[in-house]
Amino acid sequence: GQNIDQPTEMTATEGAIVQINCTYQTSGFNGLFWYQQHAGEAPTFLSYNVLDGLEEKGRFSSFLSRSKGYSYLLLKELQMKDSASYLCAVENSNYQLIWGAGTKLIIKP
Amino acid sequence: ETGVTQTPRHLVMGMTNKKSLKCEQHLGHNAMYWYKQSAKKPLELMFVYNFKEQTENNSVPSRFSPECPNSSHLFLHLHTLQPEDSALYLCASSPEMGGSYEQYFGPGTRLTVT
DSSP states (O other): OOOEOSSSSEETTTTEEEEEEEEOOOSSSSEEEEEETTTTTOEEEEEEEEESSSEEEEEEEEEETTTTTTEEEEEEEEGGGGGGGEEEEEEOOTTTTEOOOOOEEEEEE | OOEEEOSSSSSEOOTEEEEEEEEEOOOOEEEEEEEEEETTOOOOEEEEEEEEEEEEEOOTTTTEEEEEEETTTTEEEEEEEGGGGGGEEEEEEEEEEEEEEOEEOOOEEEEEEO
């Protein structure tokens, strides 16, 4: 079967750094996405990785290792508004997105 | 605003009712998707339309019926639903299916089946 695993919940402190991990097993790989979803709102796109390595975009970075079936999202200088769920998704060889259940990130002052 | 709108935002219906969810995108995209999101579960892809042709139907019960009259509009017709169908229904669009395009999501319809 296909599955995406990520922690259910994480807690971090305002101003700190947090890393959210994602491991995947899918039928083929065409890229990995991270989305952010605030409570009661739609998911919004954060990042896309298709090659191994780190992609940096402001305070957010995303890393991919295809050989390990592993990615992480790194959030720096955490702000209260970063409290949200973070969804990992992989596009498989059938061009379908396979989604993880999301990691709820709680930021404390 | 993502350019994808959904109506209604909230819907309460009995198990014998018939209702429809509507999605509209103003992005010029050619692929549209229906997802079901239940608490603490991954997004479940229900249906995909690519250039107005249905390409995916992931074993969705027949009480859910999609319709895509043009590339900007997508409907989900509901009838004789079950309480376990209560969830957030999200519509999304992308330039086309695959191609590693990001998907743009609407705000969702919160459905409660009583």
